[in-house]
Amino acid sequence: MNASRKTKKRAEILAGAQRVFVREGFDGASMDEVAREAGVVKPTLYNHFRDKNSLYIAVVEYALTKTRAAIFPPDIRDMSAADAIEKIAKRLTAMFGRDDDVLELCRICIGGYQRFPSGSATFMLHGPQRGSAEINDLIQLWCERGELVCEDPHLAAQQLGELCKVGIWDPRLYGERGKISEEECGHIAVEAAATFMARYSA
Amino acid sequence: MNASRKTKKRAEILAGAQRVFVREGFDGASMDEVAREAGVVKPTLYNHFRDKNSLYIAVVEYALTKTRAAIFPPDIRDMSAADAIEKIAKRLTAMFGRDDDVLELCRICIGGYQRFPSGSATFMLHGPQRGSAEINDLIQLWCERGELVCEDPHLAAQQLGELCKVGIWDPRLYGERGKISEEECGHIAVEAAATFMARYSA
DNA sequence: CTAAAAATGAACTGTTCAGTTCAATTAATA
């Protein structure tokens, strides 16, 4: 088909661009370097993406969609509330504590807010927004099942999310700490689940 | 004395620079504009600060030190744990939800991490780090008084901090929401305190 | 096989700004 060469190039560009953005930051990533890393030449870049910002947005959407899918497996609704919450907390803390790509893309989006608000908006939508919407749905399910008692599932969902960042996300965001060990992430997850259940368990 | 003119100019530069950085972001703030806003000429800027980065660090330190002092009043130790926690939660949520300067300085630090790690480090130290250290001290005090039961005060302190961001800090950081109403901030504070006390109240 | 779409290579443009230089002025010190 006609689109195949173009589609393939596009995928290669996205993969290469993600590596360069994560490694160098937004400003540090020159379009020349992105082209080199993607094994492509500069006019080709501009054939696929209007400008550097558009390319960046595409990278964020691509990366976050993959990440989110890995956190909420389809069989989560079969588990008990307590088990499911601990499982989700484990995966959230692992992402907050150990994923370098999401971390750096997040930095770029936040830092680029003024010059480039749609980057932030894209990150917010495909990250925290859809993430907490998924948790919100689950909490409502557990309330219907009588496992939880919760007046405001949306707020509770966001509380769980924030509790999973404790001591790991901010220090990484500010560069004070590097990758967090699996053990420590697991511990934060257990503590997050404990605090959450202390408040909302039936 | 000799330092008086220089000291005064330095303060004017800091105030002007803060306004420009907050209004325009780091890259958007040209040194020409900072000079203009501070009522000073460019070589004077470079007489006081080695470069743009140094100036920025000085602004962050100045702004955060003021903010932190406003959150923890000296008489907080006289209050009951429950009252003090709600009071602190109120002030934290007000900062997270309504302070534009801290918000934008934070964005700049996070976004500038790669090119300029000491900005992030300065923010982390004078913001979250010292902030949670203050809460940590208070929690230990309340444990000694028998008002709280808590194995890990440091973790608990960070949990309280995160709970006060729920639904307000991230949306502002990503530009999804503007300034949050006092009512809503107050509500988040109450919920944060409730979840915290559900877990740690004696 | 051929026509259209896409990719290549390499050089070029234009802008934006941080940081500098210097000669002339102003203010504080002793």
Add this chain to the structure above:
DNA sequence: TATTAATTGAACTGAACAGTTCATTTTTAG
């Protein structure tokens, strides 16, 4: 008053880099 430090104004330098142009070559489709 004489000396020294700081400030002013205005012009300049130098580098980095996004985005473009174009003539040539490769790939795919019909």
